Amino acid sequence: MSNNYYGLAWVASTALFMQTLDATILNTALPSIAADLQESPLEMQLAVISYALTVALLIPLSGWLADRFGTLVVFRAAIALFTLGSICCSFAGDLNSLVAFRVLQGAGGALMMPVARLSIIKSVPRHEVLSVWNMMVMAGLIGPIMGPVLGGWLVTYASWHWIFLMNIPIGIVGFWLCGRYMPNLTGKRFRLDWLGFLLFGGALASVTLGLDMIGSRTFSLWSAIVVLLLGMLLFVGYYHYARHVSQPLLGFSLFQYRTFNIGTQVNLVLRLCGSGAPFLLPLMLQVAYGYPADVAGWMLMPIALSSILCKPMIRSWLNRFGYKKALIAATILLCASLVCFGLMQPSWSLCWLLPPLVLYGCAMSLLFTATNTLTISEFSEENNSEGSTLLSVTQQVGLGLGIAFAAVVLNIYRTLLAPDAVAQAFSYTFFTVAAIGILQIIVLLKLQAHDGENMSRREG
The missing domain is CATH 4.10.860 (DNA Excision Repair, Uvrb; Chain A)
Structure with missing residues (x-):
């Protein structure tokens, strides 16, 4: 992989780092933020969903803006907007203002990753995309490692306001990196x-x-x-x-590609099945089992660590077993980890959570990388901008719906069960989202054994 691709991967990983650090810090800090804002910690999901919703809503503008003004110009503006939104969030005095400032953050986040992904798709040869993608995600996953621990430490020993102020120095570094390594690629202009x-x-x-x-x-x-x-x-x-x-704005022509069609469905179902866990776990540990925020933060670290450690092996797994078998196996492992979360009892030591946490991290890492690369495997050059936009929209819509779905299910069980059966409500919620994996396997059975082979085969 050339130095130019290496630098571009670092630029993209900075954007991913900012977003994942923000998301994982916020999940751990929700109970503390709720207490300060005088809200129920089990009804703070809008602070998370509002960001994902804004990103999904504004992502379709990313391709149009990048084609019109250039990837570098738009990426720099996105980092500046995300950093400004972070500063405003740190001054929020109630839930409504926090949600409003999260929307401002989301406006920047809507442009960061899609534009970075578009630069990779346009600049990197097809046979190198998986390597660049893995490097980007590996560097970006430092955010999920630091996020829960740092978030738990800050809200326990300092103030939750600092979880947003952390984005200021990161934004400065990202602004400098993109000017050094990201090309200002434009495309054919079209009317929005x-x-x-x-x-x-x-x-x-x-x-x-x-x-x-x-x-x-x-x-x-x-x-x-x-x-x-x-x-x-x-x-x-x-x-x-x-x-x-x-x-x-978002056409349906790309759905003529079978792998894009299936990959999009898998992306949506995967988010419904797996995206709720990082939102539910810190809440369960703090609200249902009484652990402090810093302990809850440490318990989420194995997810990110296992995701990073298995990344270098994903290409060999996909080459050996193929996309179809690897994705089905990873889905089964994901559902098994979710069931284990639901089986947790008050008498259990936290050590019993470590194996399913590692399993969850490995399964989600494989599922995300394989699904994203499979989705673009049949694209031609003229499909890059539209395909990148549709892929990003699908991911963010699924993320928002996944968290909202988990919150809805949790609320239903809280209504049906006794008021003091909070731990049981969390358990039933994990069992319910795990059952969504059955639908994902049904979708994956539509794949053929050779699908995705061109993503690891060198051209020429």
């Missing part, structure tokens, strides 16, 4: 579909908000259902609209 943007954005906001309303005890069930149905109607409206315009 603003009507499609409003339809898609309204649909996404309504569905996510509806799920959050169901997961919260502040709103009535009927009002939540109305908002959810409105979102679904807007999605249907956007689908019919996009099929009858020449350049829709």
Whole structure:
């Protein structure tokens, strides 16, 4: 791998580091933030979902902006916006202001990773993409290692406000790195579909908000259902609209590629199945079992460590077993780890959580890398911008829906069970999200044995 690709991987990993550090710190700190803002820690999911929702909503702008102004210009603006949002979050005095500032953060985050990914797809030869991708993710996964521990330490011994201020020096480093290594690549300019943007954005906001309303005890069930149905109607409206315009915001032409079609489905289901765990685990340890934030932070470290340690072996696993077998096996291991989380009892030592935490980290690492590279495996050069945008939207929509789904399920069990059965509600929630893995295996069975082979085969 050439030095240019090496530097570009570092630029992308800086963006990933900022985002993963922010996400993992926030998950651990939610109970402390809730106490300071006088909110229930089990109803703080909107602070997390609002970021993912904003990212998914604004990601479709990333390809248009990058093609128009260049990848370097847009990436620098994204880092500046994300850092500004972080500073504002540190001054939030209530949940509403925190959510608003998280939206500002999300506006920057919506552009960072998609533009970095687009630069990699456009600049790096096809046979080198997996290596660059692995290096980017390995460096970026330092964030999940530091995040839970640092977040737990800060809220225990200092103040939760510092978890957002940590992004200032990182943003400065990222701003310098991208100027040194990232090319300012442009593409064919096109007119942005603003009507499609409003339809898609309204649909996404309504569905996510509806799920959050169901997961919260502040709103009535009927009002939540109305908002959810409105979102679904807007999605249907956007689908019919996009099929009858020449350049829709998010088109459906790429779904003619079988691996993209299957990979997109897997990405969505995977997020529903696995994305809720990093949100649920620190809450369970602190709220249900009474562990302090710093202990909860240390307990999440094995996830990131195992993810990094297995990264160098992913290419050989995929070459040996193929994408289909590797993805199905990883899904089974992921579900097994989630079931183990649900089996936890108050009398257990925390040491019993270490094996499923490692298993979860390895399974998610393989699933993310394999699914993302499989999704782009059949792309041609002209598909790069649209494909990168659609892949990023799918991931962020799935992340937001995965956390919202986990919060909804947890709230349902809290309503059905006795008020003091909080630990049992968490257990049933883990069992429920693990069952989603059955749907993922059904989707993976559509793959063929040779799918994804070109991602590890050298061209020429």
